[in-house]
Amino acid sequence: MANSPVINIQKLTYRSHSHGDEYFARVASVAQAIGAKELGFRVVRVQPGKKAWPRHVHLNNEEMFFILEGSGTLLMGEQSHPVQAGDFISCPAGPDNAHQLVNTGLKELVYLAVSTMKQPDVMLYPDSGKYGVVAGCAPGGDSKERSFAIFGRSNQGLNYWDGE
Numbered sequence: 001m002a003n004s005p006v007i008n009i010q011k012l013t014y015r016s017h018s019h020g021d022e023y024f025a026r027v028a029s030v031a032q033a034i035g036a037k038e039l040g041f042r043v044v045r046v047q048p049g050k051k052a053w054p055r056h057v058h059l060n061n062e063e064m065f066f067i068l069e070g071s072g073t074l075l076m077g078e079q080s081h082p083v084q085a086g087d088f089i090s091c092p093a094g095p096d097n098a099h100q101l102v103n104t105g106l107k108e109l110v111y112l113a114v115s116t117m118k119q120p121d122v123m124l125y126p127d128s129g130k131y132g133v134v135a136g137c138a139p140g141g142d143s144k145e146r147s148f149a150i151f152g153r154s155n156q157g158l159n160y161w162d163g164e
Helices: none
Strands: 015-019 023-029 039-046 063-069 071-076 079-084 088-091 099-102 109-116 121-125 130-135 148-153
Touching: none
Parallel strands: none
Antiparallel strands: 015 023, 023 039, 039 109, 063 088, 063 109, 071 079, 071 099, 121 130, 130 148
16 A cells, blocks of 8 residues: 555656667656555656557557647547647447557657556557557566566467367
């Protein structure tokens, strides 16, 4: 349990992650810091021209974003939508709701990411043909608590009876 159910955004601790030239974000976990159990939320900071994560969809968890600063583009399904400070974004679970936020603005894009923390969850990555399955801790939670996690490509699966 957290020491306090309150934390100020100025007191958050950020960790950075990146991949290649396209992905870079600084992320601060809020939910764990204040003891949330069934909702995950964090603050995400994305530099101009960058993305935090690949376009993906959750089959079990719903996400919501609130743009705090900056502007960008939401890719949702086959559509794109401009977003700016003050915008709420809904990303329901389901195979047709692949989404990604891209900082297409000139300043840092800062947003609050909120999600249900149901698990297990299955994530699909339509641009690369990948999938991910996690259990024991929902995506966005403490990965050390996961009892199972696997990422693969949908065309590399095994037959149910393989090895039996």
